[in-house]
């Protein structure tokens with residue numbers, strides 16, 4: 001019998017340098033996660049950490065990883081043909097049943113674009129899945145922009161606001177993502193008597209202030225979803241590392257309704 005906690009080796013197909021500190025690893029595997037779920041990535045004797053699935057296809061998954069510490073430093077030395085160890089998928093992904101057939105609003109920042117990338121690309125490939133997509137996507141600077149090919153595609157298909165925190169650049173607005181929330185076409189959706197869902201993901205302060213801004217602009221909190229990152233160990237609800245009060249981020253999340261997420265925001 002397979003031990004589902006036992007990481008298995010999978011071959012790296014390719015490594016794409018998104019920025020100096022963020023690489024996308026495409027790994028050969030038949031694992032089929034839901035959009036927004038994560039896997040535990042590891043290297044024996046070095047460590048293990050949770051990483052969101054940033055895209056998926058026939059026989060492969062992509063993980064977009066920021067080089068921040070002990071394990072990710074070693075992962076960044078790996079090349080096509082080497083192996084990474086995986087277990088999962090884990091957690092609750094985006095609520096596809098709540099999103100289907102509605103207008104989708106997405107606000108994402110930095111590496112937070114990663115956990116919504118496969119959902120956005122699913123909407124590109126399946127045009128009838130949602131009525132429309134409006135996407136606000138922010139990065140610190142032009143050098144830290146991720147998924148440039150996807151941004152072009154999303155710009156063609158969706159209503160988009162791409163922003164850079166403090167920089168002027170062609171094709172980008174200057175300022176934080178929160179500055180563009182009032183431009184989301186919520187009034188038109190409400191006037192048409194149609195329904196919507198909102199997905200927010202990014203660093204904790206960005207999610208906190210985006211939540212406040214959304215409510216200020218008339219979005220209802222039960223239609224907002226957020227994805228959280230917390231230190232994890234087991235990823236299956238046993239060790240308590242990810243616990244905040246009664247909530248286990250690994251089991252109950254990482255994608256939460258805002259009604260729960262608002263109490264998890266630091």
Ligand SMILES: Cc1cc2nc3c(=O)[nH]c(=O)nc-3n(C[C@H](O)[C@H](O)[C@H](O)COP(=O)(O)OP(=O)(O)OC[C@H]3O[C@@H](n4cnc5c(N)ncnc54)[C@H](O)[C@@H]3O)c2cc1C
Nearest residue numbers: 038049050051052064065066068069070071072229230254
């Ligand atoms: C559900 C989920 C999904 C995630 N998805 C992604 C993803 O898609 N891409 C991604 O890049 N990351 C993602 N993460 C975050 C990733 O798991 C962490 O960055 C992980 O800790 C990296 O492991 P590491 O060993 O390389 O870094 P670590 O060595 O654990 O370091 C991580 C950070 O913590 C700091 N740190 C480490 N030890 C200490 C200490 N003793 N005191 C103070 N600070 C310390 C480091 O300086 C660094 O900033 C996700 C996390 C979760 C929970």
Ligand code: FES
Nearest residue numbers: 235237239240250
């Ligand atoms: S990581 Fe162990 S309980 Fe969530």
